[in-house]
Amino acid sequence: MKPIPQSQPAAADGSRGKSCVRRTRCKRGMITEMKQKVETVSVGAAQTPAPRLSPFVRNFRRDWQLHLLILLPMIWLLIFHYGPMYGAQIAFRNYKPRTGIWGSEWVGLKWFKRFLSSPDFGQIFLNTLLVSLYTLAMFPIPIIMALLINVIPHNGIKKTVQTISYMPHFISIVILVAILNQILSPVNGLYGVFYRMFGGEGYPADIRASADAFRHLYVWSGVWQNCGWNTIIYLSALSSVSSELHEAAEIDGATRLKRVRHIDLPTILPTVGIMLILRCGHVISVGFEKTHLMQNSLNISKSEVISTYVYKKGLGNSNQFSFGSAVSLFNSLVNCILMLTVNWISKKASDDEVSLF
Numbered sequence: 557m558k559p560i561p562q563s564q565p566a567a568a569d570g571s572r573g574k575s576c577v578r579r580t581r582c583k584r585g586m587i588t589e590m591k592q593k594v595e596t597v598s599v600g601a602a603q604t605p606a607p608r609l610s611p612f613v614r615n616f617r618r619d620w621q622l623h624l625l626i627l628l629p630m631i632w633l634l635i636f637h638y639g640p641m642y643g644a645q646i647a648f649r650n651y652k653p654r655t656g657i658w659g660s661e662w663v664g665l666k667w668f669k670r671f672l673s674s675p676d677f678g679q680i681f682l683n684t685l686l687v688s689l690y691t692l693a694m695f696p697i698p699i700i701m702a703l704l705i706n707v708i709p710h711n712g713i714k715k716t717v718q719t720i721s722y723m724p725h726f727i728s729i730v731i732l733v734a735i736l737n738q739i740l741s742p743v744n745g746l747y748g749v750f751y752r753m754f755g756g757e758g759y760p761a762d763i764r765a766s767a768d769a770f771r772h773l774y775v776w777s778g779v780w781q782n783c784g785w786n787t788i789i790y791l792s793a794l795s796s797v798s799s800e801l802h803e804a805a806e807i808d809g810a811t812r813l814k815r816v817r818h819i820d821l822p823t824i825l826p827t828v829g830i831m832l833i834l835r836c837g838h839v840i841s842v843g844f845e846k847t848h849l850m851q852n853s854l855n856i857s858k859s860e861v862i863s864t865y866v867y868k869k870g871l872g873n874s875n876q877f878s879f880g881s882a883v884s885l886f887n888s889l890v891n892c893i894l895m896l897t898v899n900w901i902s903k904k905a906s907d908d909e910v911s912l913f
Contacts, residue, residue, distance in 0.1 A: 647882040660878075667882035676865070684861040687847075688839045690775045695835060698783050699828060702790035703816055718791075721784025733849040736777060740764055765854040774850060774859075789831065793824040829902055829910035837895030840887055862887050 609617075616623055642657075647667060649660040671677060701721070708714040727735075742748040742759040751760040763769045797819060805815050844863035851859040862883060870880020903911035 644881065644885060646878050647885045649878055651878040651881075653877075663878075667879045668886060670879065671883050671886065676860075679857070680860055680862055680865050683858055684840055684842050684863075687771055687774060687842050687861060690771055691778065691842075692835060692839065694775060694779050695832065697779060698786035699790055699824070701783060702787040702794065702824075703820055705787065706791060706794045706820065707812060707816065718784070718787075721787065723784075724781040725785035727781065729843070729845045730849065732777060732781060733846065736773065736850070737764065740773075764850075765852065767855040767858040770850065770855045770859045774846065778846075789827060790824050793827045794820055797823050826910050829906065830912065833895060833899050833902055833910075833912055836898040837891050839894050840890045 646657055646660065648662060648664055649657065650663050650666075651657065651660045705714055705717055708717065724732075737745075739745050740747045740763050742751070742762050747763065748759055763773070801819050802815055805819060810818070840862065842861045842863055844867060847859060847861055848864050848867065851864060866880045866883045866887075869876050869883065899912050
């Protein structure tokens with residue numbers, strides 16, 4: 557019996573060891589490939605751009621508290637300014653409260669034609685236009701006052717003047733007209749007292765009953781009440797003027813008047829342009845409350861304006877709701893056209909620098 561060679565088991569063990577090494581290497585290679593695939597997928601996912609949000613959404617997420625704060629004014633604007641536009645259609649209907657808006661007959665431009673062909677239209681429109689243009693002519697007064705306040709060197713005096721000029725703005729229209737009646741009363745007002753003090757006999761003529769004096773009283777009392785308040789926006793614009801410009805101009809020998817003309821005035825011109833455009837949007841609008849309170853049977857020939865006419869026809873004894881709405885809508889339409897026209901002219905004249913849009 558032949559002995560078994562010792563080299564065979566050794567050779568078998570060697571082949572098994574080599575196969576184990578190969579299997580281990582294959583497993584390691586597969587694991588490495590899987591890791592590389594996972595890393596590639598994760599890197600690709602990381603490099604995939606996130607969906608872009610709109611600027612409004614980004615701003616809302618960043619400043620949501622401010623958007624929440626403006627929510628109440630927006631609701632108020634929608635309810636009291638845009639909501640009533642639904643009822644503007646009664647200007648084109650023969651509105652009757654019993655049948656409602658949709659149940660009332662559609663008459664088209666009937667009420668507009670009636671107003672334009674009315675014998676009162678010419679005088680009422682002229683009165684409104686003259687009072688509005690007179691008020692518009694006072695537009696430069698707050699600008700001049702703001703420039704004068706700005707040149708006051710002492711801050712204490714400047715603040716005192718500003719505070720005193722702001723106060724009349726907070727007086728209600730009713731109180732303002734009551735003050736006018738008290739001052740201009742020929743019996744016991746300052747007007748009558750001064751008249752007798754300087755040698756007058758009896759009682760002077762009542763200015764409040766003069767039709768020619770109505771426009772002057774209306775406009776100048778408004779200037780006294782709102783002039784100081786209207787200077788705020790111009791003083792704010794003047795505060796942005798660099799003091800270095802004034803110092804350089806002063807070194808060059810410029811006087812105070814020249815500095816106002818060449819530095820201060822050009823600074824506030826864009827603001828003046830915007831305010832003038834907005835003011836032109838109210839050229840045919842004259843405040844109802846003040847006009848109605850100052851109106852009487854003796855000055856009605858000059859004090860009857862569109863706003864008081866609408867009140868008397870729409871809510872007075874006539875109860876012509878559709879007619880009053882048509883007149884008011886006509887007034888708003890004319891104001892809108894004037895504002896757009898002035899804005900277009902300003903935009904063309906200033907190379908798109910001074911305009912609302």
